[in-house]
Amino acid sequence: MADKNQTILDFITEYNSKAITPMHMPGHKRNIAAANYLTALGGGYDYTEIDGLDDLHDADGIIKDAMDKAASLWHSKKTFFIVNGSTCGILSGIRCATSYGDSVLVARNCHKAVYHAIELCGLHPYFIAPAVDDSFEIYSSIDPVEIEKALLAHPSIRLVILTSPTYEGVISDINSISAIAHSYHIPVLVDEAHGSHLDHCDYFNGGAVNGGGDIVIQSLHKTLPSLTQTALAHINGNLISSSDFAYELGIFETSSPSYLLMSSIDGCVNLISxxxxxxxxxxxxxxxxxxxxxxxxxxxxxxxxxxxxxxxxxxxxxxxxxxxxxxxxxxxxxxxxxxxxxxxxxxxxxxxxxxxxxxxxxxxxxxxxxxxxxxxxxxxxxxxCKAILSSAALSVPPIPPMKTTITKALSCKGSIVPANKAVGKVIGEYVWAYPPGIPLIVPGEVITADFLQCVDNYYKSGIPLKKTFSNNYNGFHVVEL
Known part of the structure; x- marks a missing residue:
């Protein structure tokens, strides 16, 4: 029986000492002497699912023990290792918590992975926009009162999705938001990619795992000592099935997970413990x-x-x-x-x-x-530097009315039309302002005069805008329904 205190890296180090001939993947065969670059990259520790190293997608040994240790450290019901980044966890979580065509309540400033999940699952999003803090020109916290208003107005909503903390470090009241959503028997998915450290020190607080989030996705590598693209998914409460989440994770996560990445997650958990x-x-x-x-x-x-x-x-x-x-x-x-x-x-x-x-x-x-x-x-x-009086903060346009789902709009035939002929037409692409990375408009929404004025103001101020299909300033990709 495996030692539950043994880390993945411990096992690999011990295994390397046995000089076993590797007639299996990976192709470099850990022959680092023949390829010097592999030495610097840790190629000698790059393994596949050999005897004793368990299987991430059917874990019952050393990986299961490692994930259980992570769950204990974060006080979650169930924790999963992710080697495809938080994006993979977000896609899996949204797919797990919804059925095709469901309605979801989404914070407008969510990561693009959320929008991609909406596309893939044919979801109907109801958006809630955080207020703007004019002194720093960043988005503020999501107001729990607005969450309840939206849930009352749209009883078809099946999932609440938000980001906390944001890229800029803004934290929302997950405790209150979760309590409100749970009173309607609706789960909450929190993209906590930037907050894996919040639950481990009183100086940092507001973490979603202990705040009632049903699905909490964290990028370990952003603030904790783990390799890039390593992440965790925490499942809590009784509204989400861990086995259902595991199934969806099997779809979106690679079937050849890197043991270098999993070792770094395990090492990070042990270091913090x-x-x-x-x-x-x-x-x-x-x-x-x-x-x-x-x-x-x-x-x-x-x-x-x-x-x-x-x-x-x-x-x-x-x-x-x-x-x-x-x-x-x-x-x-x-x-x-x-x-x-x-x-x-x-x-x-x-x-x-x-x-x-x-x-x-x-x-x-x-x-x-x-x-x-x-x-x-x-x-x-x-x-x-010199103190000067800055111009007024750039405003964000009201969320345009939605004519059809993002999924439908992206599947429709479209064409590029000039801005002066675009008002009232249904857009078939995203238009993002970077930063802060929030979409000014999403596929399926109606182009408004407010939106066009905002785009013009952003261009004049030198704020870069990114579009999915039309790259020129004067045109937008619109669709025929």
Whole structure:
């Protein structure tokens, strides 16, 4: 019988010492001497489902034990390892919780994977839009009151889907939202890709697993020490069947899961189990030191750090303080310019930048000197930049009326029409503003004058727009129903 305390990496290391001849996949045969690049990539630990290494899609051994340890650590009913990223978990979760053609309540600022699931499942989405925080020009928390209004207005809804925390670190009140949805016997799926750390330290809170989310999808690699594209899916409550979710996961997740990736998930879980308190305390202390240093900032603003407080943001329920959102609004810098200065002058690479802000991400294994380097750089830039009066924040158009489902619109015959002839027509493509990555319009919605005015304003302000099919500014892909 396998040792339940043995990690996947322990097993592989022990197996390697036995010098067993591998007459199985993968094709490199762990012959790393013949291909030097495999040494750097960890090729000697790249295995398939040999005896003792279990099977992710029918786990009853070492992988099952590893997933059970993760469930215990996060206090979830059932936890699944995912090697295709949170996208795979989102697709599986939505497919599991709905039937083809069902209605769902969707936060408009959800990840594109949610929209792809809506397409694949022929779902009818009812959208709810978060308020905009004008001081930082980011989307705020989802209001639980608006959730209940939507559920009352549309009794056909079968699933609530939202993102918390957002890319910018904005957390919604999952406890209240889940309680409301559950009172209607409706499950809640939370895309918590950016929040796998929230349930492990009082400094970070608002996590969805302990907040009542029925399906919670987390990208471990975003803030915790696990390899890129590793994720977890947590199933809770009695509204979602773990076996149904496992079936859908078998459709969307690769049938050849990487043992390097699974080993990194297992290693991450074990590290937090054994050293989590110390590591999270160190992370907390480093962030608190950064927070104190930012009190000297005069022109730049750091969301919920330094002199800024969540009390200044009435539509924010909570904020993930691991995120460092730097506003350049009311200065002579753009977020993109700030990113370039930090890269070129200070050798600091940020996560992303927009016209009015930039984001630095921290993680559990953050080096203390990294935040000190960032702090000193921001203080120097703050001293050098100039304060100016910025123009008014760009508005987001009201959600256009929906004429048909996204699935139907994408399957209809279409053509490109100029903007001046597009009002009243049904669009057959997505139009996204990056950032913040929220669709201004989705397939099946009706093009309105408000939408066209918003597009024009975004172009004039230099905010990039992305379209599915029509790449030119003056045209849109519309469909005939």
């Amino acid at each position: 054994k050293q989590g308190r110390l590591l999270f305390d160190n992370w907390k202390c480093n962030l608190q030191e950064f927070d104190n240093s930012m009190r000297k900032i005069k022109k730049l603003k750091i969301l919920c750090h330094g002199e800024d407080s969540i009390n200044n943001h009435t539509c924010l329920y909570k904020f993930d303080r691991s995120k460092i959102v730097i506003s350049t609004k009311d200065t002579n810098l753009s977020g993109t310019a700030l990113m370039h200065i930090l890269r070129n002058n200070y050798k600091i690479e940020l996560e992303m930048a927009s016209n009015t802000y930039a984001i630095a991400m921290t993680g559990l294994l953050e080096r203390p000197e990294s935040l000190d380097i960032l702090s000193r750089a921001l203080l120097a830039i703050d001293q050098d």
